[in-house]
Amino acid sequence: MGLLARADATRLAALFPDLPEHALLRGPETGAVMVRGRQGGTGAPFNLGEMSVTRCSVQLASGAVGHAHVQGRDKAHARRAAVIDALLQGDDSLRATVLKPLAEAEAARRQARAAKAGATKVEFFTMVRGED
Amino acid sequence: MYVAVKGGERAIDNAHAFLAEERRGDPSVPELSLAQIREQMALAVNRVMAEGSLYDPDLAALAIKQARGDLIEAIFLIRAYRTTLPRLGHSRPIDTGAMAAVRRVSATYKDLPGGQVLGPTFDYTHRLIDFALAAEGEAPEAPKAQPLGPVPRVTGFLDREGLIEAEPASDATPRDLTREPMELPADRALRLQALARGDEGFVLSLAYSSQRGYGRTHPFVGELRIGEVAVEMDIPELGFAVEIGEITVTECETVNQFMGSKTQPPQFTRGYGLVFGQSERKAISMSLVDRALRWEELGEENTGAPVQDAEFVLMHSDNIQATGFLEHIKLPHYVDFQSELELVRKMRREAMAGREAAE
Numbered sequence: 001m002g003l004l005a006r007a008d009a010t011r012l013a014a015l016f017p018d019l020p021e022h023a024l025l026r027g028p029e030t031g032a033v034m035v036r037g038r039q040g041g042t043g044a045p046f047n048l049g050e051m052s053v054t055r056c057s058v059q060l061a062s063g064a065v066g067h068a069h070v071q072g073r074d075k076a077h078a079r080r081a082a083v084i085d086a087l088l089q090g091d092d093s094l095r096a097t098v099l100k101p102l103a104e105a106e107a108a109r110r111q112a113r114a115a116k117a118g119a120t121k122v123e124f125f126t127m128v129r130g131e132d
Numbered sequence: 133m134y135v136a137v138k139g140g141e142r143a144i145d146n147a148h149a150f151l152a153e154e155r156r157g158d159p160s161v162p163e164l165s166l167a168q169i170r171e172q173m174a175l176a177v178n179r180v181m182a183e184g185s186l187y188d189p190d191l192a193a194l195a196i197k198q199a200r201g202d203l204i205e206a207i208f209l210i211r212a213y214r215t216t217l218p219r220l221g222h223s224r225p226i227d228t229g230a231m232a233a234v235r236r237v238s239a240t241y242k243d244l245p246g247g248q249v250l251g252p253t254f255d256y257t258h259r260l261i262d263f264a265l266a267a268e269g270e271a272p273e274a275p276k277a278q279p280l281g282p283v284p285r286v287t288g289f290l291d292r293e294g295l296i297e298a299e300p301a302s303d304a305t306p307r308d309l310t311r312e313p314m315e316l317p318a319d320r321a322l323r324l325q326a327l328a329r330g331d332e333g334f335v336l337s338l339a340y341s342s343q344r345g346y347g348r349t350h351p352f353v354g355e356l357r358i359g360e361v362a363v364e365m366d367i368p369e370l371g372f373a374v375e376i377g378e379i380t381v382t383e384c385e386t387v388n389q390f391m392g393s394k395t396q397p398p399q400f401t402r403g404y405g406l407v408f409g410q411s412e413r414k415a416i417s418m419s420l421v422d423r424a425l426r427w428e429e430l431g432e433e434n435t436g437a438p439v440q441d442a443e444f445v446l447m448h449s450d451n452i453q454a455t456g457f458l459e460h461i462k463l464p465h466y467v468d469f470q471s472e473l474e475l476v477r478k479m480r481r482e483a484m485a486g487r488e489a490a491e
Contacts, residue, residue: 001374001375002362002374002375002376005374005375005376005377006375006377006378029218030217031217031218031219031220032186032214032217032218032219032220033219033220033221033222033223033363033365033376034219034221034222034223034308034310035187035222035223035226035363035379036222036223036224036225036226036306037225037226037228037324037328037381037406038225038226038228038299038301039299039320039321039324039404040287040299040385040402040404041228041229041285041287041299041383041385041404041406042229042285042299042301043299043300043301043302044300044301044302044304044306044320044321045225045302045303045304045305045306045321046306046320046321046322046324046325047222047306047308047309047310047321047325048226048324048325048328048381048406048408049181049182049185049186049187049325049328049329049408050185050186050187050214050217050219050310051186051187051188051223051363051376051377051379052186052187052188052191052217053220053365053376053377055220057369067367067369067370069220069365069367069374069376070376070377071363071376071377071378072188072190072377073188073190073191110232111279112276113232113234114232114234114279114280114281115276115277115278115279115280116234116274116275116276117233117234117235117249117251117279117280118249118276118277118278118279118280119274119275119276119277120235120249120250120251120253121247121248121249121250121277121280122247122248122249122250
């Protein structure tokens with residue numbers, strides 16, 4: 001579900017363009033989720049600020065129910081993610097055709113950023129004071 | 133006092149049309165797309181998200197475009213928009229220790245596990261205008277090396293030796309100033325929320341004042357890290373937590389001298405800053421102000437410095453409240469002013485009459 005939530009909406013639509021018939025149980029609806037942090041990174045929680053999230057729940061003709069909470073305000077994205085969530089309960093083929101390409105693209109993007117960050121790792125040398 | 137006025141409808145409409153035209157600027161210059169603002173003015177977008185207190189880069193880019201680049205106006209637009217959104221819930225506290233960091237530096241340890249990672253920083257640039265950017269051209273691809281993995285928390289090293297105050301974990305529900313009006317005394321959670329959305333310039337100046345001696349903080353940047361963290365939320369329908377997205381945050385932990393008090397042995401103390409996006413000036417400032425505001429719980433002296441005054445800091449840190457109150461004075465105050473005018477005329481008449489009588 002995290003993968004569908006984080007996915008680029010255009011990419012997801014390209015991977016899975018046609019939605020099967022489904023009924024909307026809730027939404028799609030855009031709202032805000034309060035993101036919490038922890039004092040000192042590890043202590044008691046505090047409210048950092050909100051993020052926009054769109055949620056949707058659908059039911060397929062088979063009866064399978066799917067839910068989605070996706071980052072942002074894209075209702076089509078939330079609906080598509082909810083339908084895929086419902087389909088995944090009976091149809092494992094989507095793992096290869098939809099989830100795998102998304103996971104690979106995400107891993108590649110993360111790897112590239114981590115590698116660029118890795119290239120900026122430094123060694124600081126402390127200069128000794130008073131040395132001639 | 134502000135008294136309602138009416139009329140001027142056509143003038144207002146025309147002013148807005150004029151504004152729209154000025155916003156567009158010279159039509160022979162290509163119009164900015166939201167993607168261009170989001171990608172190329174990313175730090176402005178980050179500031180609008182942090183102080184607008186809503187993480188949504190596309191919306192922040194739109195607000196910046198609508199506000200003609202006036203960031204406080206853009207923050208105002210975001211704040212107004214967020215009031216229209218239903219609250220779907222709250223996330224689990226984000227785990228910044230598991231951050232996919234692109235930058236991580238420590239001013240306290242030269243050699244530390246995970247290393248000093250500069251990332252996409254302005255530090256060590258020469259601050260010379262780069263005229264090459266005036267010409268169009270492709271940016272060179274940044275070099276790559278061994279990918280950076282998760283990096284351990286610097287304060288964790290001190291914590292293990294008991295040299296820094298403990299930060300006890302809890303799952304207490306924090307007060308939320310967007311749901312109930314801010315009331316003082318404000319606990320640390322509420323103060324951190326206010327500072328996270330507070331005006332960068334104001335928080336920076338307060339932090340600077342504390343460095344210059346108005347409420348001493350003696351901070352070291354134990355660690356500054358920037359990167360992406362997952363946001364997880366408990367979904368009642370599912371009965372478990374799912375990842376609903378990923379956000380970039382900047383976290384700063386300061387390590388401060390502490391001589392000890394009646395109740396506590398000498399050890400280092402903490403200041404904390406956490407801000408949406410890549411906003412390290414703000415995160416460092418926030419951690420200094422957080423630390424200064426903790427004087428009471430640490431049994432320190434109140435020197436009367438502005439940065440130690442929670443009411444002063446928290447009631448003036450919000451730039452939307454500030455600009456709303458400040459800018460309203462340019463709106464019609466005709467009735468108010470008429471009464472003042474009458475009053476001053478009357479007092480002058482009395483003063484003149486008194487002077488003449490004395491002569």
